[in-house]
Amino acid sequence: MSEAYQPARILNQGSTQEKAEGARLSNFVGAIALSDLISTTLGPKGMDKILQSPSNLLDSTITNDGATILSSIQISNPAAKILIEISKVQDDEIGDGTTSVVVLAGELLKEAEKLIHKRIHPQTIIKGFRLAKNIALKKLKEIAQDHSENEEDLKKYLKKIAMTIFSTKILTPYKSIFADLAVESILRLKGSTNLESIQILKKTGGLLKESYIEEGFVLDKKLGVGQPKRIENAKILVANTSMDYDKIKIFGSRVVVNSSSKLAEIEEEEKKKMLRKCQKIVDHGINVFINRQLIYNLPEQFFTDHGVVSIEHADFAGIERLSLVTGGEIVSTFDHPELVTLGTAKVIEEIMIGEDKLIRFSGCKEPSACTIILRGSSKQILDEAERSLHDGLAVLSQMVKNPKTVLGAGCTEIIMAQAIEEAAKETSGKIQIAMEAFARALTRIPIIIANNAGYDAEQLVSELKTSHYKGNTTFGVDVMNGKVCDVQELGIIESFLVKKGMLLKASEATEMILRVDHIMYSAPRQRGMN
């Protein structure tokens, strides 16, 4: 009899579940732990993390970039996974603000946890958060400044935004140099968001500040042996074809011979076939031939003899970029030279960066192309610099499309928080408490930034709040000097899109986590079964 009344186990063996308070607790703990982990990287004085890869202990990454950190930590907590996911999406969509989105979500959940302890139903909290989010968004739209009219102005603002972004990264000491680099390369794109035509090349050696922008395109490859090192008025054929041995692609074919002389004949024929192909290529009237695949010695020799410079094994991304910048199409068959569009470049030459030889294409058809060459003393520094630069470029490219800016340094957060607090006063019911909580969570962001910089954060931020209350709505925290001052003058400006993405994504994720009252874990897949 007793057996029938035992609580029924309905799940698979090994599966576990957490219910109601337990589930909520586990969600909060996971999400908050994650956001605490990453919050120390926030702001200009935020710290970096070392990520060690589990497979290779020598391979480590040092970074400050939220998305990079989060995507490399192994986490099993489902709520934390949701936060990682929003950070990734923020990275894909806008490129920056990947840390702040997670920190804001974590702060929102912290506030929500307190409210749940006060016995407020999660759905009520969600309702309040939504209302607060809408108010904040409205305010954000109101205070955003549009710079689409004046191009000079835009350029100035782009630089400021780039400086703000870089000031939280490893590039801080040279942020002005890099901001110039980023702005220049973005403006070359003329409104397109295709970051592919900006190439970032990393070369160890030298100092970060020796990084520079190179007109045109730089390919990290060498020219063929015995070929000229400088070609003017190049006509380029960009190809994707096999130049090692050209197999006949008829299924099931193979060579069967009964004597070595026949083998030699076929070999000879094979060679001829390759040479015919080379001849056809040369017939295009080109002087530069670039192939994605390997070029063996025989064809290379042929090209050298015919005065054509050949470059082999340009990888796929390289070849696509090349075709983009030189305007030539990627060719795989060579029977109709008249139909093929050739690429052009004024000068192709071999240059030296540090110890390495590289090929530079300048005066290309597509003027938007450029290459940023990063110099730095170690691989880790270069990698981190590239990530930071990429963040900056991504944001700037979106900015050109939507040139709206808001003030940084915690100023915007305070404005939004105060707008919510204002509105909360007129909302009755428990929702009001939730709205106030949302405002508090927003205020936490400048507090964390100031904290990371080693100042008395609560003091600073309360001073900031007071000055906003007095009407100085352009004030923010100056983390360099540890005081409250006018952000407009400091020139700390951020993209509207980054802030908007942060606000929306963090609240969406919070809502999602708050709605959960039950977590079911399946038994982990058995490893090593097959």
Add this chain to the structure above:
Amino acid sequence: MLRFDSSGKPFIIIRDQDQKERLTGSEARKANILAAMTVANLMKTSIGPLGMDKILVDQDGEVTATNDGATILKNMQVENPIAKLLVELSQGQDDEIGDGTTSVVVLAGALLEESLSLLEKGIHPSKISEGYEKACDIAVKHLLTICDKIEFDKENYESLVLSAKTSLGSKIVNQYTDKIAKISVEAVLAVADLERKDVRFDLIKLEGKTGGTLGDTELIDGIIIPKNFSHPQMPKQIKNAKIAILTCPFEPPKPKTGHKLDIDSVKKYKELLEIEQNYFKEMTDLVKKSGATLVLCQWGFDDEANHLLLQKKLPAVRWVSGTDIELIAIATGARIVPRFSELTEKKLGKAGMVIEKSIGTTDEKMIVIEKCSNTKTVTILVKGGNKMVVEEGKRSIHDALCVTRNLIKDNRIVYGGGAAEISCSVALNKASKEITGIEQYSIRAFSQALLSVPIALASNSGLNSLEAVSEIQLQQLEDKKPFLGIDCLSKGTSNMKEQNVFDTLRGKIQEFLLATQMAKMILKIDDIIRPTGQY
């Protein structure tokens, strides 16, 4: 289990007695009912606009957060056979109706819970089943008397939007219900044949994309395929495209019979080379000759073929998935061609515009096929801040689409917020008094079980559930208004007509029928045999 035959030799009826666990009779029934109740209780908190979600972590650690009953149960990995039956039940409701997947499980659980006390009274399970059957009949008949009709046509679809909103109200998308309900209804109407009352669901494509928020979800007139053109220099925009759909690769054919082709002389080598070259030329020529301006291929291309296509100014897309190919074929009127030689102009599909679009900063491209000639096809592009939200958005929209389709098939509705259940419960109570015998008990039990959904609804909404439900019961009895329900969102009225909360009649009837069936089935089981411990 051992028995002895006439000569006293033992023989085994059920092998390996000690490795099997066995429950019989009332114990088995109770164990089953308990398992069913456990599942039902689990689902209860998801009911209603203020219901909660569940997080499911699958065996690879992937996270799904959802409110959809069918999805929760499907991914739960239950082991208990009775719980598995309930999973099936929810699945059945999902396949048939698409909505009400949670309520059906809760109702089945409640029916079984009520039967527990009947069993203790000593009523035989098959008597209970019969009573439930009868009660279900009465309830369905009652539903038919209290249902309302809603009117709509292609232009005036406000009423459809309202019912889609009821379905979306309980999901995470409820912040944007207005917009998403409208999108769902418009999508259904775009492909619906109102005369025949038929909706071709395969013409609505749900595509998810992270980025933006759920509010950025949009309805696209056409088809989206998450692919890009095979050669970066192909035009990104084709007007009045003539589309050839191929299911053969752009490569020399690979005969299925094994064979070897031996090359033993230079001549043969040259011949073979020529054949190879011709294959490629022939293939592209055939496509060009048919007049196609866009090639969609289910398979890959060889580099050479790819370049030849470019030279012939034939934009192409490779590795298009099978379902996408079918959808495009339907939409553009194209025939799916398995061989190059069979390609003719008649077999090409037509579309007004084909564009490649890129989204966000990462290099993700999508091809949009718009203004398809044949049938209307629409894509709902679901956006969201993270992939879990997008997935849940897709599921929610699917539910809303189902509700709208059901209404087009049958425009009768009943009122939500538990109104229909309470009304049926009241009617059953009344009917039970006119029936003599043991059935009376079962009918009363059924009536009690029906209240489980409104009770769950009320308690999820933070109301004093029993009080709220009994109050509505009383009001319904006094005013004879079957549209009074639980006021979940504290809007100040329990009149569901005013709140515009309604469910489809079809869905509700199906829910009652399926739940009853399931309860009957579980009650009939009196023996569980399962292996214990090790497998």
